[in-house]
Amino acid sequence: MFLLWHFLALPLLLSVAAYLVFRWKNRRFDRISAELQGPKGYPFIGCGHLFIGKSNEQQFAILNDITKTYPSPVRAWLGQKFVVFIDNPEDLQIVLNSPNCLEKADVYRFFHCEKGLFSSPASVWKVHRKLLSPCFSPNILASFLPIFNLKSAILVQRIEKHVGRKEFKINEDIARCTLDMICATTLGTDMDLQSDEGTEYIRAIEEACELINQRVFKPWLHPDFIYEKTKNFQLEKESFEKAYKMARKVLKLKQEQRSKSKYVPTRAEDEKKPQIYIDQILRIAEETDIFDDADIRDELDTIIVGGNETSAVTLSHVVLMLAMHQDIQEKMYNEIVNVIGSQDPSIPVHNDHLANLNYTEMVIKETMRLFPVGAVIGRTCTAPTKISKATLPEGTVIILGVFNVHRNPKYWGPQAERFNPDNFLPERAAERHPYSYLPFSGGPRNCIGYKYGLMSMKIMMCHLLRSYRFRSPLKMEELQLKMSITLKVTNKHLVQIEKR
Numbered sequence: 001m002f003l004l005w006h007f008l009a010l011p012l013l014l015s016v017a018a019y020l021v022f023r024w025k026n027r028r029f030d031r032i033s034a035e036l037q038g039p040k041g042y043p044f045i046g047c048g049h050l051f052i053g054k055s056n057e058q059q060f061a062i063l064n065d066i067t068k069t070y071p072s073p074v075r076a077w078l079g080q081k082f083v084v085f086i087d088n089p090e091d092l093q094i095v096l097n098s099p100n101c102l103e104k105a106d107v108y109r110f111f112h113c114e115k116g117l118f119s120s121p122a123s124v125w126k127v128h129r130k131l132l133s134p135c136f137s138p139n140i141l142a143s144f145l146p147i148f149n150l151k152s153a154i155l156v157q158r159i160e161k162h163v164g165r166k167e168f169k170i171n172e173d174i175a176r177c178t179l180d181m182i183c184a185t186t187l188g189t190d191m192d193l194q195s196d197e198g199t200e201y202i203r204a205i206e207e208a209c210e211l212i213n214q215r216v217f218k219p220w221l222h223p224d225f226i227y228e229k230t231k232n233f234q235l236e237k238e239s240f241e242k243a244y245k246m247a248r249k250v251l252k253l254k255q256e257q258r259s260k261s262k263y264v265p266t267r268a269e270d271e272k273k274p275q276i277y278i279d280q281i282l283r284i285a286e287e288t289d290i291f292d293d294a295d296i297r298d299e300l301d302t303i304i305v306g307g308n309e310t311s312a313v314t315l316s317h318v319v320l321m322l323a324m325h326q327d328i329q330e331k332m333y334n335e336i337v338n339v340i341g342s343q344d345p346s347i348p349v350h351n352d353h354l355a356n357l358n359y360t361e362m363v364i365k366e367t368m369r370l371f372p373v374g375a376v377i378g379r380t381c382t383a384p385t386k387i388s389k390a391t392l393p394e395g396t397v398i399i400l401g402v403f404n405v406h407r408n409p410k411y412w413g414p415q416a417e418r419f420n421p422d423n424f425l426p427e428r429a430a431e432r433h434p435y436s437y438l439p440f441s442g443g444p445r446n447c448i449g450y451k452y453g454l455m456s457m458k459i460m461m462c463h464l465l466r467s468y469r470f471r472s473p474l475k476m477e478e479l480q481l482k483m484s485i486t487l488k489v490t491n492k493h494l495v496q497i498e499k500r
């Protein structure tokens with residue numbers, strides 16, 4: 001009898017008590033939970049059971065399924081969190097601009113970058129963002145042009161070995177190039193990362209993203225004390241160490257340079273120079289108590305992953321789309337040659353050229369419509385917030401469905417799934433709700449590097465297309481998507497290249 005009580009009845013009683021406490025603490029969600037529709041949830045795991053044993057591809061498909069089955073806004077419990085999914089432009093606009101929704105969702109802490117812009121609490125984010133925004137001014141971006149040209153030319157050389165051979169996965173070459181660019185520009189350090197050294201970082205970032213994504217959909221792994229006991233935690237730790245090793249190396253180098261330098265420029269002199277991200281952070285840290293060691297480390301890690309992975313994945317998608325749509329590729333090639341005035345890929349791209357590459361920009365934008373790297377974005381409500389059909393109580397996790405709104409026929413017409421850069425003709429764009437297209441998120445907490453991203457991608461495309469013609473054995477209808485923090489193509493970016 002004692003054994004029965006000990007092993008069965010006592011745990012059961014404790015579970016019931018824990019559940020009742022949980023229900024009481026979350027009673028503010030009872031009303032909205034009854035008002036909105038969504039999948040059935042169970043105590044403690046909510047709808048987490050739907051994702052058990054599923055791959056990243058399947059998880060993405062299930063998420064899409066749920067959001068198509070129930071009318072927006074969709075509600076769900078994911079573990080202990082009350083979640084509302086929205087995907088209509090009006091609500092997206094409200095949430096992205098509301099001072100009540102500046103806080104990121106709890107799962108952003110899985111990146112271990114709590115003081116970096118991407119995942120920091122709103123109070124820290126406001127101060128950092130104001131100080132770091134000048135590092136992306138038009139003048140500073142223009143000063144990066146020679147680096148973008150040089151690194152793109154190296155990419156062209158590195159893939160030359162594939163000319164006339166069978167298809168290869170171009171994404172890793174592109175990722176090494178974007179990483180090389182980020183280090184040489186925002187970190188102000190040329191590390192020649194298109195060699196094998198770059199591969200180690202790229203793979204580490206990819207592995208870490210896969211593991212974090214798995215954790216996001218398994219609410220029972222959200223508490224750190226449980227996750228820290230798993231094998232994935234160890235694997236993730238190793239991946240992060242490898243991924244962030246380079247930022248540590250650059251930081252050490254820069255700190256040594258600054259401490260050895262006898263000449264300390266005045267603030268006014270310093271401000272006249274391009275505000276390289278890392279220099280700006282180190283200068284503020286020396287002059288004020290705003291950036292401590294953890295802030296510096298987290299901001300650099302954020303920029304390495306945020307700046308590299310996003311542009312690399314997007315540009316790989318652009319190349320794949322062009323390889324699948326020969327007519328669009330030729331039109332873009334002709335524009336590039338006309339604007340630069342030469343087919344010779346060794347002629348560098350200038351700032352004046354960029355504003356005239358209108359079709360190129362339309363192609364990049366259309367690619368980001370169908371394949372937004374930030375397919376969903378997560379925020380937390382810090383005060384009751386009214387959206388079109390409900391008032392979200394404090395503590396609601398809001399999932400913003402960027403992928404859904406980008407493919408909704410209501411805003412993109414009956415052929416919303418088709419790749420068509422003409423969607424971005426000025427007259428068509430003017431007719432659409434501005435929040436029906438959010439590749440860089442929106443509102444005050446949007447992507448800080450979006451101009452950098454667009455500029456570097458345009459320059460890379462000018463070099464690639466003047467050197468090669470791309471083809472792919474893949475068809476649009478064969479592409480399979482998965483979430484691995486960023487949205488990726490499972491089939492990989494398989495392309496063949498021919499010399500122009």
Ligand code: HEM
Pocket residue numbers: 117118119125129186302303306307308310311314368373374376377378439440441445446447448449450452453454
């Ligand atoms: C194609 C290129 C890019 C795309 C599609 C992209 C997309 C995004 C998106 C969707 C977000 C919001 C994420 C969220 O709230 O969950 C974001 C934030 C951010 N991105 Fe980008 N990004 C790109 C390039 C870059 C580059 C080149 C950099 C830096 C050099 C950068 C740095 C950041 C940072 C620091 C944040 C956090 C901003 C904040 O919360 O204040 N991104 N990006």
